[in-house]
Amino acid sequence: MVDFARVQKELQECNKDIDVSGISIKPKGDNLTHLAGTIPGPLATPYEGGTFNIDIILPDGYPFEPPRMQFATKVWEYQAGNNETLKGLLVTTLYIASISVYTPAMLCSVALLHMVLTRHPNISSQSGAICLDILKDQWSPALTLKTALLSVQALLSAPEPDDPQDAVVAQQYLRDYQTFAATARYWTETFARTSALGVEEKVQKLVEMGFPEALVRSTLESVGGDENMALEKLCSG
Amino acid sequence: MQNQEGLQADAEMASVTPIQATEVEDWANFRDDDIMQQQSAIRAVEAEKIPLVGDKEPLSSLAAEYQSGSPILLEKIKVLSEQFDAIRRTRGDGNCFFRSFMFSYLEHILESQDREEVNRITGNVENCRKTLQSLGYADFTFEDFFALFLEQLESVLQGNEASISHDELMQRSRDQSISDYVVMFFRFVTSGEIRKRSEFFEPFILGLTNTTVEQFCKSSVEPMGEESDHVHITAVSDALGVPIRVVYLDRSSCDTGGVSVNHHDFIPAISDAPSGTSGGSETKPFINLLYRPGHYDILYPK
Numbered sequence: 001m002v003d004f005a006r007v008q009k010e011l012q013e014c015n016k017d018i019d020v021s022g023i024s025i026k027p028k029g030d031n032l033t034h035l036a037g038t039i040p041g042p043l044a045t046p047y048e049g050g051t052f053n054i055d056i057i058l059p060d061g062y063p064f065e066p067p068r069m070q071f072a073t074k075v076w077e078y079q080a081g082n083n084e085t086l087k088g089l090l091v092t093t094l095y096i097a098s099i100s101v102y103t104p105a106m107l108c109s110v111a112l113l114h115m116v117l118t119r120h121p122n123i124s125s126q127s128g129a130i131c132l133d134i135l136k137d138q139w140s141p142a143l144t145l146k147t148a149l150l151s152v153q154a155l156l157s158a159p160e161p162d163d164p165q166d167a168v169v170a171q172q173y174l175r176d177y178q179t180f181a182a183t184a185r186y187w188t189e190t191f192a193r194t195s196a197l198g199v200e201e202k203v204q205k206l207v208e209m210g211f212p213e214a215l216v217r218s219t220l221e222s223v224g225g226d227e228n229m230a231l232e233k234l235c236s237g
Numbered sequence: 238m239q240n241q242e243g244l245q246a247d248a249e250m251a252s253v254t255p256i257q258a259t260e261v262e263d264w265a266n267f268r269d270d271d272i273m274q275q276q277s278a279i280r281a282v283e284a285e286k287i288p289l290v291g292d293k294e295p296l297s298s299l300a301a302e303y304q305s306g307s308p309i310l311l312e313k314i315k316v317l318s319e320q321f322d323a324i325r326r327t328r329g330d331g332n333c334f335f336r337s338f339m340f341s342y343l344e345h346i347l348e349s350q351d352r353e354e355v356n357r358i359t360g361n362v363e364n365c366r367k368t369l370q371s372l373g374y375a376d377f378t379f380e381d382f383f384a385l386f387l388e389q390l391e392s393v394l395q396g397n398e399a400s401i402s403h404d405e406l407m408q409r410s411r412d413q414s415i416s417d418y419v420v421m422f423f424r425f426v427t428s429g430e431i432r433k434r435s436e437f438f439e440p441f442i443l444g445l446t447n448t449t450v451e452q453f454c455k456s457s458v459e460p461m462g463e464e465s466d467h468v469h470i471t472a473v474s475d476a477l478g479v480p481i482r483v484v485y486l487d488r489s490s491c492d493t494g495g496v497s498v499n500h501h502d503f504i505p506a507i508s509d510a511p512s513g514t515s516g517g518s519e520t521k522p523f524i525n526l527l528y529r530p531g532h533y534d535i536l537y538p539k
Contacts, residue, residue: 009377064417064461065273133456136273140459141421142378142428 002062007032007145014146023149025056033058037069037149042157046184047120052156054149055128066139067148071128120184121161121170130155131165202227206234283328290340290410291326293537299324309488312496317484317527323537324527331462334469334526334533335423340410341524341535342479347393347406349523355390361477362387368429368476382422389419421461427469428454430476441468464531474503480522484536486529 011032014025022040037054041047055072059065122131134143134151164170173180199220205227206216211234223229296318303310325340327333346355362383369379389409392401401409409415431438435450442453445466457463474481484500502522525536 003381006377006381013375013377064421137462138456138460140424140455140461141382142374142425142459144375144378 001060002033002058004032006063007058010145011035013144021146021150023146023153025145025149028055035145036072037145039149039153039156041188042153045157046181047156047188050188054152056145063141066135067145069130069135069148069152071123071130120156121159121164121166121173122155123169124165129165131160131163199225202230206230280330283330287326287328288411289328289330289336289413289416290407291328293323293325296321296324307488309490309496310486313486313498316496316498317486317536320538321484321525321536322539325535325537327534329532331464332417332420334465335420335473336410336416337526337533337535338423338473338481338524339416339419340406341526343389343393343406343410344403345523346390347401347403350395352394355394358477358479359387359390362426365426365429365476368433369425372429372432374425374429379422379425382418382425385415385418386422389415417461423473424459424461426476427472428458430472431458431468434472434475438468438472441471465533470503475506478505479524480504481524481526482522483526483528483533486527 011025011027014021014023018024023038025035025037028034028036035056035058037056039052039054041050041052053072055070057068059068123129124131130152132151132155134140134148159173161170161173169180172183202220202225203213203216206220207213209231211219215234216230219233220227220230223233296314299317300311300314303314325337327336327340345351366379366383370376388399391397392399393406394400431442431450431454439450442448442450445468446453446457448456453468457466458469470481470483473479481503482500483503484498486498489499490496504522525538527534527536
C-alpha cells in the first residue's frame with residue numbers, strides 16, 4: 001500500500017519551492033499513484049532551456065520501493081545513418097517543423113523508424129527508461145520524489161556513458177560527442193520547449209508539418225494538448 | 238589514407254549496426270521492472286525458508302548445522318554453549334543486523350520493564366531527530382519511521398492500553414511493514430550519527446569502501462538491504478547509547494592451538510550508557526548478537 005499521506009506531503013514540499021528548483025510534481029489522475037514530474041534542463045548542457053516531462057508511477061511498496069520514472073518528452077530520432085538516401089531524408093526531418101517539404105505520409109514513414117525520447121546515454125531511446133542507481137537498488141525511503149528528480153537532472157549534466165541504458169546513444173556520445181551534443185541540443189530546442197507553447201502555436205506547428213487543421217485540432221484535444229502525443233497519433237494514422 | 242580508413246569504418250558500422258540494434262532491443266526487453274520483479278521473487282523464496290525473525294532455538298541447532306563441517310567451528314560452538322543457551326535466527330536479507338538489534342532490544346524492554354532505560358533511549362531518539370533536522374533532512378522523510386519505533390517501545394512497556402505480549406511482539410517483528418519501518422528507523426539514526434561525526438567515521442569508511450562519508454551513507458546505510466559493518470554498529474550504538482556485544486563465529490583459531498570465541502563489545506562513546514552502570518565500571522551489553530561472515534543472529538546468554 002502506497003503511503004499516500006507521505007506522497008501528499010512530498011507534493012506540497014516540492015511545489016512550494018518550484019520557483020527555485022523549477023521542479024514540479026502533479027497527480028496525473030484521481031489517485032496519487034500516477035504522477036507527472038517536470039525538470040528544467042540544466043544550464044550549460046545540451047538540455048538547457050528545455051523542460052522535460054517525467055512519468056512517475058508509485059509501486060505499492062513506496063516509499064520502500066523506488067518510484068518508477070521514465071522520460072515522457074517524446075521526440076523523433078533521425079538515424080545517424082549508414083544509408084545515404086535515408087540519411088539525407090532523415091536529417092531533413094530535423095527541420096521539418098519549419099520547412100514543410102515532406103508530406104505527412106513521408107514524414108511518418110521516416111519518423112516511425114525511430115521513436116525516442118530525450119537523447120542521453122543513460123536514457124533508453126525506446127522506452128524513456130532511466131538508468132540511475134537510486135531508482136533501483138540504491139533507492140532509500142530517505143530519498144523523495146523531488147530528490148530523485150534532482151538526481152535525474154544531475155544525470156543530464158553528467159552522463160555516464162560507461163554504464164549506458166542506450167548503447168547506441170552511448171557509443172555516439174563517446175565516439176562523436178559533437179554530433180551527440182548537437183542532436184541533443186536540437187531536440188531540446190525543438191521538442192522539450194514545446195510544452196510551454198500555446199494551443200494555437202501547437203496547431204500551427206502541426207499544420208505546417210502538413211496535417212489538416214481540423215484533424216490536428218481534434219487530435220490535440222484527444223491527447224490533452226500534448227503536442228508530441230498528438231504527432232505520434234497523427235503519424236500512426 | 239585517412240579517408241579510406243574513415244570509409245572502411247563507415248562500412249563496418251553499416252554492417253555491424255543492425256546486429257547491434259537487435260542486441261540493444263534484446264537488452265531493452267529486460268526492463269528494470271522485470272529485474273526488480275525477479276529480485277522480489279528471489280526474496281519471496283528466501284522468505285519461505287525463514288521468517289524475518291525466527292523462533293528461539295537451542296544452541297544445539299547451530300551445531301547440527303555444521304555437523305559435517307569444519308571441526309574448528311564445532312569446537313567453537315561447544316565453547317559458545319558454555320555461555321549461551323539459545324539462538325534466534327533472522328532472515329538474511331541484508332537487514333539482519335538491524336532486525337536482530339530491533340528484536341533483541343524490544344524483547345529486553347518487554348522482559349525487564351526498565352522504564353528508566355526507555356526514558357533514556359527516548360531522549361536519545363529525540364536527539365537523533367534533531368540531528369537529522371540539522372543535517373537538512375525533511376521531516377516527512379523520517380517522521381513516520383521515528384513514530385513507529387516509539388510506538389513499539391511504548392507498547393512493550395506493560396500497564397497501558399497499547400501494551401503487547403511477547404507473542405504480539407513476535408508477530409509485529411515478522412510483519413514486513415512494521416518490521417521494515419523499524420529497520421529504516423535504525424538506518425536513519427545510523428546515517429545521522431555518521432554524518433554528524435563525519436570526521437570520526439571518515440577514516441573507517443575510507444578503509445572500508447574508499448568513498449566519502451556522504452556517499453557511504455547514501456549507498457551503504459540508507460538503502461534497505463545494505464549489509465551492516467562495524468561502522469554501522471558503532472554509530473547506532475553511540476547514537477542510541479545502547480551497548481552491543483557481537484560474538485564472532487568463524488574459522489580463525491589462535492596460535493596456542495586452543496579454541497576460543499572472540500567477541501567485541503560496542504560500548505557507546507557518549508557517556509550516558511544504561512543506568513546502573515555508573516562510576517565507569519565495565520558495561521555489560523544486554524544485546525548479544527552472533528556474527529557469522531555476512532550474517533547476524535540473536536544469542537541468549539545463560
